[in-house]
Amino acid sequence: MGVRRPLGEALALESVALGAAARPDRHAAGAHVVRLRIGCREPRERGAEPDGSERSEEPEEDERAEPRPATPSRAHAHAGFLASPNPGGNPAPAAITYRQACVPRPHLATALCLALAATCSPSARAQTAPAAATQANKYSAYEAEALTLALRSHHASIDPEPDGKLLEAVDIVALDVFEPRDPVPTFLDVFHTTSKRYVIAREVLLAEGEPYRQSLVEDTVRNLRALPQLSLVLAVATRGTRQDRVRLLLITKDVWSLRPNWDLQLANGGIFLFTAQPAETNLAGTQSIANLNFVLNPAQVVVGAGYTNYRLAGTRIAVQPSANVVWSRATGDPEGSYGGLIVGQPLFSPRSSWAWDASVSWTNYIYRRFYNAEVATYTDPATNENIPFAFKGQLYSTQATLTRSFGWATKQDVTLGVSVARNQYSSVLPGLEETGGLVNAPPARIAQTVDDFVAAYVPVTNDRVGPFVQYHTYSKSYVHLLDFETLGLQEDYRLGHEAFVNVYPVSAALGSTRSFVGVDASVLYTWKMKDGLARVAVESITETETSSLSDASIEPSLHVVSPTALVGRFVFDAHLLYRYRNDLNQISYLGGDTRLRGYPTEQFAGKDLVNANLEFRTRSIDVLTAQLGLVGFYDIGDAFNGFAQLHPYDSVGVGGRILFPQLDRLVFRADVGFPMGDGARLPGMSPVSFFIALGQAFGVPGVGPGGGPGSPSLSGSPTTALLPPP
Numbered sequence: 001m002g003v004r005r006p007l008g009e010a011l012a013l014e015s016v017a018l019g020a021a022a023r024p025d026r027h028a029a030g031a032h033v034v035r036l037r038i039g040c041r042e043p044r045e046r047g048a049e050p051d052g053s054e055r056s057e058e059p060e061e062d063e064r065a066e067p068r069p070a071t072p073s074r075a076h077a078h079a080g081f082l083a084s085p086n087p088g089g090n091p092a093p094a095a096i097t098y099r100q101a102c103v104p105r106p107h108l109a110t111a112l113c114l115a116l117a118a119t120c121s122p123s124a125r126a127q128t129a130p131a132a133a134t135q136a137n138k139y140s141a142y143e144a145e146a147l148t149l150a151l152r153s154h155h156a157s158i159d160p161e162p163d164g165k166l167l168e169a170v171d172i173v174a175l176d177v178f179e180p181r182d183p184v185p186t187f188l189d190v191f192h193t194t195s196k197r198y199v200i201a202r203e204v205l206l207a208e209g210e211p212y213r214q215s216l217v218e219d220t221v222r223n224l225r226a227l228p229q230l231s232l233v234l235a236v237a238t239r240g241t242r243q244d245r246v247r248l249l250l251i252t253k254d255v256w257s258l259r260p261n262w263d264l265q266l267a268n269g270g271i272f273l274f275t276a277q278p279a280e281t282n283l284a285g286t287q288s289i290a291n292l293n294f295v296l297n298p299a300q301v302v303v304g305a306g307y308t309n310y311r312l313a314g315t316r317i318a319v320q321p322s323a324n325v326v327w328s329r330a331t332g333d334p335e336g337s338y339g340g341l342i343v344g345q346p347l348f349s350p351r352s353s354w355a356w357d358a359s360v361s362w363t364n365y366i367y368r369r370f371y372n373a374e375v376a377t378y379t380d381p382a383t384n385e386n387i388p389f390a391f392k393g394q395l396y397s398t399q400a401t402l403t404r405s406f407g408w409a410t411k412q413d414v415t416l417g418v419s420v421a422r423n424q425y426s427s428v429l430p431g432l433e434e435t436g437g438l439v440n441a442p443p444a445r446i447a448q449t450v451d452d453f454v455a456a457y458v459p460v461t462n463d464r465v466g467p468f469v470q471y472h473t474y475s476k477s478y479v480h481l482l483d484f485e486t487l488g489l490q491e492d493y494r495l496g497h498e499a500f501v502n503v504y505p506v507s508a509a510l511g512s513t514r515s516f517v518g519v520d521a522s523v524l525y526t527w528k529m530k531d532g533l534a535r536v537a538v539e540s541i542t543e544t545e546t547s548s549l550s551d552a553s554i555e556p557s558l559h560v561v562s563p564t565a566l567v568g569r570f571v572f573d574a575h576l577l578y579r580y581r582n583d584l585n586q587i588s589y590l591g592g593d594t595r596l597r598g599y600p601t602e603q604f605a606g607k608d609l610v611n612a613n614l615e616f617r618t619r620s621i622d623v624l625t626a627q628l629g630l631v632g633f634y635d636i637g638d639a640f641n642g643f644a645q646l647h648p649y650d651s652v653g654v655g656g657r658i659l660f661p662q663l664d665r666l667v668f669r670a671d672v673g674f675p676m677g678d679g680a681r682l683p684g685m686s687p688v689s690f691f692i693a694l695g696q697a698f699g700v701p702g703v704g705p706g707g708g709p710g711s712p713s714l715s716g717s718p719t720t721a722l723l724p725p726p
Contacts (some may be wrong), residue, residue, distance in 0.1 A: 162237030269373030468504035488627035593691035598651030598673030611637030
C-alpha cells in the first residue's frame, strides 16, 4: 500500500493527455500588456522588519503563491481514472504492478524516528534560497524574438544583477495564440479563450517590495510552464526607476484552448487503439479543463467525461472528478465503468509548509490483451486448448494524506496517510462464440485451461488497509536546456539528488487479505554534461510477512542525453525490472509505440522486463514559427520469466517531431518501426508499424512518492503492465 505524489502532480497527468486584476493596454501587435503591482507592503531594505529588527533567513510561506501542476507521476495508476501517460497501452488492473517493499515490523518505529529527526533538525528548517539554475542554453530563435519584442514594447532593458534589489512591479505580456509573426490570420484568436490576467499573476511567487530572488522567479516560470494552456513562458529582470529597484517582465503565450487530443495506433488487422479527449482547456479564461473521453479498441468502446479545476472557488484547493462507461463491441451492452475524485491542496510554492489530498476511485473492467487488432488467445501448454486472454478486475480505493515540507535549497517532506484498497480479480471467457475457443471442449479441459491461465497471468486478489509514513528529499538545483523534449522551448531539469522511502504496515485485523510490512525506497542522481545530462536511478520494493518475503523487486534505470554536436545529439535510456519474489503474480508487457517500436503493443509478456533505447535527435529547425526535428532509433528488449528465458528482440526506425507553440508544449510525433532478426520472423509479425502520438517516445525517468496499488515504479518506465483504463 503506497501513497501518491502530491495532488498537483496527479492533476498534471490529466492535463498532459488533454494538453491582481489590472487593466490591459495594447502595446506590441499581438500582445496584451499588463503592468501589475502585487501586494501592499511598503518597500523596505533587505533583512529588515518594519520595527527595525533583523529578519530570519528562513523563508516564510508566500500567500501569493498559487497551486500548480507538476511533472507526470505515478498517481494515475493509483487513482485508476486519470489519463494514462502512454495512451497507447491497454487498460490494466491496478494491482498488476503492485510491487511494494518491506522491513520487519520492529524497524517501523526506527524509520519514523529517523525521518522526523532529520526533517525537524535546525539545518532542515533554516534553509536559504537555492542558487539560480545553470543556463546551458540561452534562447531559441523563437523565444529570443518574443523577448526582444516585449522589451521593445516596454522600452525596457535587462538588469544583469537583479538579486537582492527590491521588486518594484511585475509587467505581464500575454501573447495571443496567433501573432503577426505567425503564418495564420490573427482574427482566428476570437475563436478561443485566452487566459485571464489574474490567472497568470497569481502564479508569481514574488511580491512588490520583496527582495528579488532569481530562484523564486524560476519556480514561477516552472509553475506556469506546467499549466496545459501555456506554451512559451519567459521571465527576465529589467531595470527599475532606481539603482536598488528592479522590475519583472513575464511573457506568456496561450495555446489554442479547444483541443481534439487524439492518439492512433495501427496494427496488421486494423486499428489497435484510438483515443480522443476533446477538451476545452481554458474555461472562461481560468485554466479549468472540461473534457470528453472516447476510447476504441478491438473489443470495447469507452465514453466518459472529466473536469479539472486548479483553484476551486478561488482557493488553492484543486479538484478533479471523472467518470467513464465501457461497452462491449461484440454485444453492445455495458460491461464496466471507472472513475473517481481527487481533491486537495498541493505544495504550491517552494516556501509552502503544508499539503493535503484525498481521493476515491473505482474500476470495474475486463482486461484484455490484443494482438494484430484482435483479442489475443492463451494457449495452455497442458491441454493445448486456446481461450481469449481476458480477466475481470473490480478495484476500489480511497486514500488521504497530509504532508509537512521543510527546507528550500534542499527540500525534505514528511507525509502521513491512510489507504484502503480492494482488488478483486476473476477469470472471464468473453467472446468464445466469436473465437471458437473451448466451445466443443469437454468441461474438464475447460476448467483446467482456465485454471492454468489464472495461475499464469491473472493477478492475485488482495485487499489492503493500513497507514503509511513517507520521507522525501530532493535538491532544488536546476539546469535550463533546449532541444530536449520540447524542441525550441526551454525546459528545466532538476540536478543532484532525490530519494524517498515509504513504510506501510498492512494488517489482517483491519480487513486486509494478509498482514505484512512494506518498504518502498528509491534514490536518483542527475549530472549536467554541458547542454546534456545523465541520470541514474534505482528503486527497491519488498513486502515481508512474519516469516517470509512475499513480493520483492529491484528496478535500476539509466538515462543519458549527450551534449549537442554538429547537427544533433544522442539519447540513451536503459531499464531493468527484476521481480525476485512475485506472489501477487504481477506481469509486465513490452512492445508498441514507446519502448519497442516495430512490434505490436503488448507483444511480449513476463514478470521481468529489460529494455534499452538509443535515439539520434537532430537539432530543431524553425519552419516559420514551428520547430521541426528528425529522429533515428534502435530499440531492444524483452519481457520474460527469469533470466533463463531472456531473449531480446530489437527494431530500428525513423521518425519526425514537430512543435507548434500555438497548440502545445508537447511535440507531435510520427514513427515508423521495423522489427529485426528473430522478431521479424515471429508468426503474424508485420514488416513495418506506424505510430502517431503526442510527446516523445520516452522521457527522462524519475523517482518519487507513489507506489500506490498498481502504479509503475520509475516514472517513465514501460513497466506499467496492463495500463489503467485510459
